[in-house]
Amino acid sequence: MCGIVGGVAERNLIPIMLEGLKRLEYRGYDSAGVAIIDAEGTLVRRRSLGKIKALDATIHADDTPIAGQIGIAHTRWATHGVPSEANAHPHFSNDQVAVVHNGIIENYQQLKAQQQAMGYAFTSQTDTEVIGHCVAEHLKQQPDLLKAVQAAIQKFEGAYALGVISVTDPTRLIAARKGSPLVIGVGIGEYFIASDVSALLPVTQNVIFLEEGDVADIRRDALQIYNQQGEPVERQVRVSSLSAAAVELGEHRHYMHKEIFEQPQSVSDTLEGRVTDKTVLVSAFGNQAEALFAGITQVQIIACGTSYHAGLVAKYWFEDILQLPCQVEVASEYRYRNPVVLSNSLFVTISQSGETADTLAALQQVKGRAKQQNLSVPTLTICNAPESSMTRESDLVFLTHAGQEIGVASTKAFSTQLVSLALLLTSIGKVQGRLDAKREGKIVKGLKKLPGLIQNALTHEPTIQALANRFADKHNCLFLGRGTMYPIAMEGALKLKEISYIHAEAYPAGELKHGPLALIDETIPVVAIAPHDDLLEKLKSNLQEVNARGGQMIVFEDEKSNVSSDGTFTVVKTTSNVGRITAPITFNIVLQLLAYHVALIKGTDVDQPRNLAKSVTVE
Template sequence: MCGIVGGVAERNIVPILLEGLKRLEYRGYDSSGIALLNANQEIERVRSLGKISALETSIEAYKRSESALFNGFIGIAHTRWATHGVPAENNAHPHICNNQVAVVHNGIIENYQSLKAEQIVEGYRFTSETDTEVVAHAVHKFLQSSKTLLEAVQKAVKTFDGAYALGVVSPQDNHHLIAARKGSPLVIGIGIGEHFIASDVSALLPVTQNFIFLEEGDIAEITRESVVIYDIAGNKVERPVKQSQLSANSVELGEHRHYMHKEIFEQPQAVIDTLEGRISQDHVLVSSFGHQAEEIFKQVNQIQIIACGTSYHSGLVAKYWFEDIIGLPCFVEVASEYRYRNPVVLNNTLFVTISQSGETADTLAALQQVKKIKQEKNIATLCICNVPESSLTRESDLIFLTHAGPEIGVASTKAFTTQLVALALLLTAVGRSKGLMTEKRENIIVKGLQKLPGLIQKALEHEDVIKEMAKCFADRDSALFLGRGTMYPIAMEGALKLKEISYIHAEAYPAGELKHGPLALIDEAIPVVTIAPNDDLLEKLKSNLQEVKARGGQMIVFEDEKSNVDSEGNMRVVKATSNVGRITAPITFNIPLQLLSYHVALIKGTDVDQPRNLAKSVTVE
C-alpha cells in the first residue's frame, strides 16, 4: 500500500527520495509527491498522478517554471494508494498547512471527520478529500503553542484515532524530521551524518543496511547527527539497530521482463533457503519454530489459521494436511471476517497467522484480539512471515520466517510456495511433538521436501508449452478452475492469480460440485483449468472432466505423468510433474498455474507487477 521515504542528509535529498519511491512502486499506488526544505528554509512541493516517471517530469517542469533548483538536505516523499478521495493531484501527499508543516502519512485517521469539522471552525481551509490533511492542520495548530516540532507532533497524535505512520517537517524546526508510528510500519535508516525513514527497508537499501524498527506508539526526532526515540508515554527509549541481510541488487529485475516472472523462477532457491537449518537428515528441527516450540506443540489440541488472500489459500491446503495426516482439527478463516465476529476459541489452540509482509492490518488485528484471551485459554500464537521485525513477528510467541527474499510483484508467488513449505514443516513438528506422526511418515515428508526444488524446476521447464496455451485466453472474459482435495485451494489460488493480473473473471470450484451450479456456465467460450494429480480422487476427477467435455468446454489439464489423462479434441494436457506426494503435489502443481496467469496477462497487455487497484501490503482495512 502507500509508501513513505524521508531523510535528513549532508547532500541533496531529492535523488535519494526518488530512488526510494521507485523501490516502493511494487506496493501499489496512483500518485506520488515530494516536499523539501530549500536553502531559504521554505517548503517546496511537487506532486503528480501516475508513475514515478511522471513525478520526475513534473519536477523538471517545476524547475523551469519557477526558476528553482528544487533541492535540499531534508525532505519527505510518498506514493499514495487512494482510500479517502479519488486519485488526483490535490489528494496526493505530502500535504502542507500554511507553508509551515508538511506531512506524509500511511494508514487511516478514523476520526478525521470530527477533527475536520473542528478545524474548519478554527479557520483551517481544506484543499483535499483525504483524511491526512487533518494531520497537517493538527500539527500546525499545536506548533503555535509548542517549543519544538517534536512536541507539536506528540500533542497532535493524541487526538488521532486509527492507524498512522508519519513523516513531518517544518521550517520552524528546520533541522529535524519527526517520525511517528501506530499500527502502520515505519523504519529508520541509520547512515553516517545522515538518517532516513521509510515504510519498507527496500526503499533505503542503496544508502544503508542498518535499521531501527519503530514500535507501536513510538515517535522519533531525527537529525543528521542523532536519532532520539520516545515511547507513547513520552519517555526516551532505546531501540536496537538491526543489520539487513538484503542488498540493493536483490530487488533488481536482472534478465527478467517482470518481477513476477523473476520471482516465479526464484522458487527453487526460495524453497532451499526456507528448508536450510530447519531439517536434519530425515527429521524436522522443532526448535526452528522457537526454543519453546516443542513444549507448546505437545499441548496443542487444535490449529486455528488466520490469513488473507493468497496466505488464506495456503492455510486451506494445511487444513487438509493436519486433519488427513495427523488427525488434528484445523480451522481456517479469513482475518477480515474473524476479527469482526465473536469466535469461539478453544483451550490449547495454536493460533497461526500467515502473512508475507507481517503487516496485514486485518491479520494483525485478529492476533491482537486473540491475545486478550490468550492466558485464560492457554493459547499459543505462531506467525509464518517473510519479513523479520514486522509487527506480526514482534507480537507472536513463536516465529517462522520463510526466507523467500524480497517479493516485489503484487501477485504473490514465492511467498505462497514458501508458506506451504513452512506449513508442511509445522505439520511435521506438531505431529512428532504430540506423538501423532511416525518416524517413517516424517522421513517420507522430509525427503519429499528435499526433492521439491527439483520438482519445481521441472515444472518451470513447461513454460513454452504453457505460453502457447495462454493464447486461448486472448478473447476470453471468464475462466473456471477445478480441483479436488488439496488441489481445490490450489485451484482457488490459480483463479486469484488470473484475475489479479489479467483482469479475467475466474472462479474455482471443487470438481465434485460441478453438478451443483457451475456446469451451467460450461460452453465452448469458457476455458476450464483442471489439476489432475495421481491420487485417490483421480478417477472421480476424470468423470468430472467428461462432464465438461460433453458440454463443449475448452479444457487445460495439468497432470502427473502417471495420471494418464489423454489430450483429445477440446482437452489439452500438460504433464507438469511426476513422483509427487501428498505434501509436494499442491506446491508443485501451483507453479504451472502461476506461469499460465503470467502469460495470459502478457497477452492481455496488463500491468503484471502493479495490477490496477491492488497493493502489495494491505496495511489498512
C-alpha cells in the first residue's frame, strides 16, 4: 500500500518525484505530498487531497514553484486516519525532520502518548508522525541522521518502508525497510528511492533491492547500506528488465483494458522455456524441484483475493487429475487459526507482488513451525516480482511473466498464475508417476493453445460491450458455475464488485436451492459459465430453475454446450476445444471484459477503484 519516491541529485527533484508518484498512483491515491530541502536549507512541503494531478496543480499554483535537490514524496492509501491533507505524507517534526512511510507502526499509540508527554505536537491521525518525532528526539542526543534513524527504528513494532530527510544534515537521505518493499535507483552522481521499480524507470534501470532490516545512508555521491545488525553490507546492483514504455497506456483508455489484451503474450511468455513440444521442464521450478516434489503427499496453497481464486481452481486440478490432496486457504485466516502443519506438504504461496502481508507472514510462520517441529515442508512461491520478499523466503520460486500490472483489478497476473499452477500440477504428476507421457503431452498441447484461445475470446468484446448496458441501473448480480467454473465465477464477481461497485456474489450452481434462489427476480442479472464438461447437464437444470423465476440470464458457453432456452436467455458462444485446464482460463477473459465495460457504463474509476490499492502490504 502507498507509494514512496525520493532522491538526492544535482538537479531539481520535483519533476522526477511527481512523475514517479504518477507511476505509483495504483498503490494509493487518497492524498499525496512532497517535501524538499530548498537552497536556503529549509524544509518545504506541499500536500493535497486526491490524486497526483491535484498535487501537481498545488505545486505549480505559485509563481515560484518549490525546488530542491534532495526530497521525498508519497501517495497514500489510508490506514490510520481518513483521507485528508492533514493526514497526507510527508509528515514533519518541528520543521526539522520529514518522513514518508509505508506500512503500519503497531505500537504507535504507546509511542504517541510518550511523545505527547515530552511536548511533541501531533497534527494528524496517522501512525507515521511518531516516526518523525522519534528521529527528532534521537537527533537531540546524537546529531547524526543515520544513527538517529537506526536508534528510532528499534522502537517500532510492525512494518515500514521509510524515507527520512532533515535540515540538520541536508545532504543525506536515510531509507529503511522492514516488512514493506523499498528499492534504490542508482544513477550517475545521484540516487533515488521508491517502493516500486516502475517509479524509477524514467531516470534509471539500475536498482538495488533492500533486504529485510536494511538501512541505507544515501548521499549524492555515496551509498552505504547497513543490515539489521547495523553492519555495513553490499547489495547487488541489478538491471531492471522493465522499460518505461512497459507502463504506458498506448492506444488503450485504461491500464485494465491494456492488461486484458496483453494476456495472450503474457501466457506465451510464462510458458516460454518451461515446456517442450510434449513435456514440462520440472527444472523450471528450481534445481531442487524434482527431489522435493518426489516426497510430497499433499499440497497446501495460501493466497489472498484473486490469487486465492487461482488456488481454488488448482485444487480441482490436483485432486481430479493427480488424486493428490490439496487444501486452499485465505492467508489472513490461515495465519491466525493455529493451523496444523503436516510433514511432506508442499506449501505454495501465490502473490502478484510477492509482498502481500498476510501471505508473507503465513509463509514465515510455516517455515518457523517446520523448523521447530523438524517437519519436511518445502515452500514454493508463484509470483510476478523476481526480487520480492516471498521469492527470497521460499525454497522454490516460479516467476510468472505477466509483465508490469498497473490496474488494481488483477487480470493478466491471474491468468499467468493459473498457467503456473497447471505447470506445477504437471511437474508433480510427472515426478511422482501420477501422469503418463500421453497425459502430460495432452496438457502441454492444451497450454500451448491458450494464447490463441484467449485471443479468440477477446474478439467477443463488442458483444460484451452491448451486454454491459443491461447493468446500468443494477445494484446486484449473481454469478454461477460448477467445478472449476465456481472459482472462476467467484473471480468474475470480485472483478465486477471491485471496479463497478455492484454487489456481486458467486455460488456453485448446485447450491441455488439452498438459499440463493430467494434472490432471483426479474431485476437481478445472473451470469453463468457453461463449459462442455461432465457437469453440463446438471448446470442446464440449475439454469432452468433461475429461468422459471424470471432471472435475467447471461450464459457464456462452449460452442458445443448448446444451452437452450425459450428466448429468455442471452447466450454468448465464447470458445470451443477447451479442456479442463484451459477452460477456466479462457472463460475468465470474457468475465474480465464484462466487468470492465460495466464499470465504464457506471462511470467509475476503472484503474483506481475507491478504497483499494494494488499491493496489499499491510494487514
